Each structure stands twice: as C-alpha cells, then as structure tokens.
Amino acid sequence: APSIFLLPSHSSASSSGSPAPAHLDDDGLPVAVDAVQQRLRQIEASYKQEVEVLRRQVRQLQLKLESKQFCTPPSEPDVDYEDDIVTRWVPDHMASHCFNCDCEFWIAKRRHHCRNCGNVFCKDCCHLKLPIPDQQLYDPVLVCTPCHDLLLESRTRELRSQQLKKAIATASS
Numbered sequence: 001a002p003s004i005f006l007l008p009s010h011s012s013a014s015s016s017g018s019p020a021p022a023h024l025d026d027d028g029l030p031v032a033v034d035a036v037q038q039r040l041r042q043i044e045a046s047y048k049q050e051v052e053v054l055r056r057q058v059r060q061l062q063l064k065l066e067s068k069q070f071c072t073p074p075s076e077p078d079v080d081y082e083d084d085i086v087t088r089w090v091p092d093h094m095a096s097h098c099f100n101c102d103c104e105f106w107i108a109k110r111r112h113h114c115r116n117c118g119n120v121f122c123k124d125c126c127h128l129k130l131p132i133p134d135q136q137l138y139d140p141v142l143v144c145t146p147c148h149d150l151l152l153e154s155r156t157r158e159l160r161s162q163q164l165k166k167a168i169a170t171a172s173s
C-alpha cells in the first residue's frame, strides 16, 4: 500500500529536477515559461506536502487498526459450554424450555447442557456433577438430575457385581 503514495512524488521529482531556469534562457525560450515552471514547482511542493500528510494519516490508521486487532476480546457464547465437547448436544435454538420441568428459558434462566444425555435443562434440573466413564469423561461433569440418578444407579450396580465377583473368587480359592 505505501508504494501508491510514493509514486507521485517520485515521478514529479525526476521531471522537474533537470530543466533549470538558466538552461531555458540558453534555448531562447520566453521568460514567461520560467514563471510557469515556478508555479508548477509550487503546485508540486504543495502536492508533496499533501502526500506527506496523507502518508502520516495512513500510518496512524494502520497503528490504530493493529492495536484494535490485538485488544478485542473473543466473543463469549451465551451458554455454559464449560470445558467438554459432547456430540449429542441439542442446538440452543431448538430448546426454549427445560427438558425436565418444562420451565421457559430467559435472560436470568440460562440453559445448561447435560453431558450425559445431551439435552438442555434449567439450573435446578442440571447442577450436579459426576464422571461419565462411558464417554471417557473421568473428571466430574455437569449432568441433569435424571441422568445423575441413573449414573449413580449403574455405578452402584457395577460396584456390587465387582464385590460379588471378588467374593466368588475368594470363596472358590
């Protein structure tokens, strides 16, 4: 972009540099031409100044633009995405009511995604945290109340079967 602003000053400097007023007299040209030359040189000087001002403005705008690019924070989504990505999430625009209690969402009642079933709930129905080993989620993640009960149930069932296996193993040995 700066090369555009360099062009006019460069071309005009080469054209006005060579013909000196003394040279014009030797060629027998009228003195009026010298006056025209002077006027042209004045115009050229004012153009050069203008170019210089414009160039400075461009530089300032470029600096402003750069600082703006670095300062703007990334836009935050309006939903609690927290940390994990679950494949079965219900799109936000699809859910206007809680999947469990059917209360309506608004600014103060935000959507909460259950990491297990992928449905959208209000905070009252989706505030508990549990690990979901089936989805490779070993740290506790947000789950809805129905899923929380189900997950706990399956976990105790698994524990019980493990204890049973252990008991059988020790009894048979």
Ligand SMILES: [Zn+2]
Pocket: 098, 099, 100, 101, 102, 103, 121, 122, 123, 124, 125
């Ligand atoms: Zn609810």
Ligand SMILES: [Zn+2]
Pocket: 114, 115, 116, 117, 118, 119, 143, 144, 145, 146, 147, 148
């Ligand atoms: Zn759920």
